[in-house]
Amino acid sequence: MSKPAYKRVLLKLSGEALMGDDPYGINRGTIERMVADVAEVAKMGVELAIVIGGGNIFRGVAPGAQGMDRATADYMGMLATVMNALALADAMRHVGITARVMSAIGIEQVVEPYVRPKALQYLEEGKVVVFAAGTGNPFFTTDTAAALRGSEVSAEIVLKATKVDGVYTADPKKDPHATLFHSITFDEAIAKHLQVMDATAFALCRDQKLPIKVFSITKPGALMRVVMGEDEGTLVHV
Numbered sequence: 001m002s003k004p005a006y007k008r009v010l011l012k013l014s015g016e017a018l019m020g021d022d023p024y025g026i027n028r029g030t031i032e033r034m035v036a037d038v039a040e041v042a043k044m045g046v047e048l049a050i051v052i053g054g055g056n057i058f059r060g061v062a063p064g065a066q067g068m069d070r071a072t073a074d075y076m077g078m079l080a081t082v083m084n085a086l087a088l089a090d091a092m093r094h095v096g097i098t099a100r101v102m103s104a105i106g107i108e109q110v111v112e113p114y115v116r117p118k119a120l121q122y123l124e125e126g127k128v129v130v131f132a133a134g135t136g137n138p139f140f141t142t143d144t145a146a147a148l149r150g151s152e153v154s155a156e157i158v159l160k161a162t163k164v165d166g167v168y169t170a171d172p173k174k175d176p177h178a179t180l181f182h183s184i185t186f187d188e189a190i191a192k193h194l195q196v197m198d199a200t201a202f203a204l205c206r207d208q209k210l211p212i213k214v215f216s217i218t219k220p221g222a223l224m225r226v227v228m229g230e231d232e233g234t235l236v237h238v
């Protein structure tokens, strides 16, 4: 049997993808499918650090957050990622995967704080580490948290599992003529203002020479193909 292409990866799971076809929240079937994909990869011995988004929960409260101070709304978004992280870790437990949630903001009664050496230890022990609360700072995104944590734990690649199957010339949800890139450089992605990830995340990965693979989380087997180094999604590179 062929071997995985990576020993340690940082997987960014879209919060919004967790809602499946629901208007907001966590869809049971969707999270179970995602976790099944993740478990398959973890069981091959790939060390997995996960950053989870929060858009699925934040969407539900967004009408009430209108006009709210940006930083306050961002802290709500970070708390939303903590809920997703807890749900994800619990779903992993159900399929026999040991996961540890670490939060970037102090919330000790609920989850342990992020401590880099501890995270590295868990990864070496074969546990899945779920990073919650993004970077812990407002005005950032969980994509930037993925770039940051990926750099901190020396992941070989950031795998951005999202709702589209790669990076397009324009947002494929809005432009039916958009075409898919097989690969693209960080500088090109930033210069073209491609919105699939924010510029802060792209710039951090570029400076750390940490490649990103963008692929679909809803496409069956896509995560496994990416981990096996097969042709799937878009590679963003230096």
Ligand SMILES: Nc1ncnc2c1ncn2[C@@H]1O[C@H](COP(=O)(O)OP(=O)(O)O)[C@@H](O)[C@H]1O
Pocket (backbone or CB within 6 Å): 013, 014, 015, 016, 017, 053, 055, 143, 161, 162, 163, 164, 166, 167, 168, 169, 170, 171, 172, 173, 194, 195, 196, 197
């Ligand atoms: N050039 C592009 N290529 C691919 N997707 C794009 C592009 N521009 C905008 N998008 C949009 O970016 C979304 C992914 O980014 P984001 O909203 O951060 O999702 P996530 O929930 O995965 O963090 C896609 O669902 C897609 O609609």
Ligand SMILES: O=c1ccn([C@@H]2O[C@H](COP(=O)(O)OP(=O)(O)O)[C@@H](O)[C@H]2O)c(=O)[nH]1
Pocket (backbone or CB within 6 Å): 013, 014, 015, 016, 017, 052, 053, 054, 055, 056, 058, 073, 074, 075, 076, 077, 078, 080, 081, 133, 134, 135, 136, 137, 138, 139, 140, 141, 142, 143, 145
């Ligand atoms: O370091 C961070 C990470 C996240 N957020 C907030 O948390 C929300 C949820 O994260 P994101 O939108 O990146 O998740 P997604 O659903 O797109 O994966 C963001 O909109 C921000 O408001 C933040 O303020 N700082």
